[in-house]
Amino acid sequence: MPRFLFLLSAAGTPGPVAEWVARQAAAGVVRSGARVGMGTVLERGDGVTTVTDATPRWGFLVVEAEDARAALAIAASCPGTAPRTIELYRVDAADALDEAVPDAARLR
Numbered sequence: 001m002p003r004f005l006f007l008l009s010a011a012g013t014p015g016p017v018a019e020w021v022a023r024q025a026a027a028g029v030v031r032s033g034a035r036v037g038m039g040t041v042l043e044r045g046d047g048v049t050t051v052t053d054a055t056p057r058w059g060f061l062v063v064e065a066e067d068a069r070a071a072l073a074i075a076a077s078c079p080g081t082a083p084r085t086i087e088l089y090r091v092d093a094a095d096a097l098d099e100a101v102p103d104a105a106r107l108r
Helices: 014-026 068-076
Strands: 003-009 030-035 040-045 048-053 057-064 086-091
Touching: 003 068, 014 030, 014 057, 068 086
Parallel strands: none
Antiparallel strands: 003 057, 003 086, 030 057, 040 048
């Protein structure tokens, strides 16, 4: 079944979101995830490297869904989605690295 990466914004109340995540994990929908701390963005272009603060995030989830429409429905059921945002990205399992294989150069 396809998997999707959800990036949850930092806005909103964390309690109801954490409860929602726990219910989704118990149902087998959320396959993995974690809260995240402050982040940094490194941008390179025209010989210049710029470092700035990343957009704050509540965390990330890897969710299993039949298709993109089903993933959107799951995301829409998350409490506090207004003004919270959830970015969705399909995960390409063909490019996944095996944890036993440290050679990141295997990514295409």
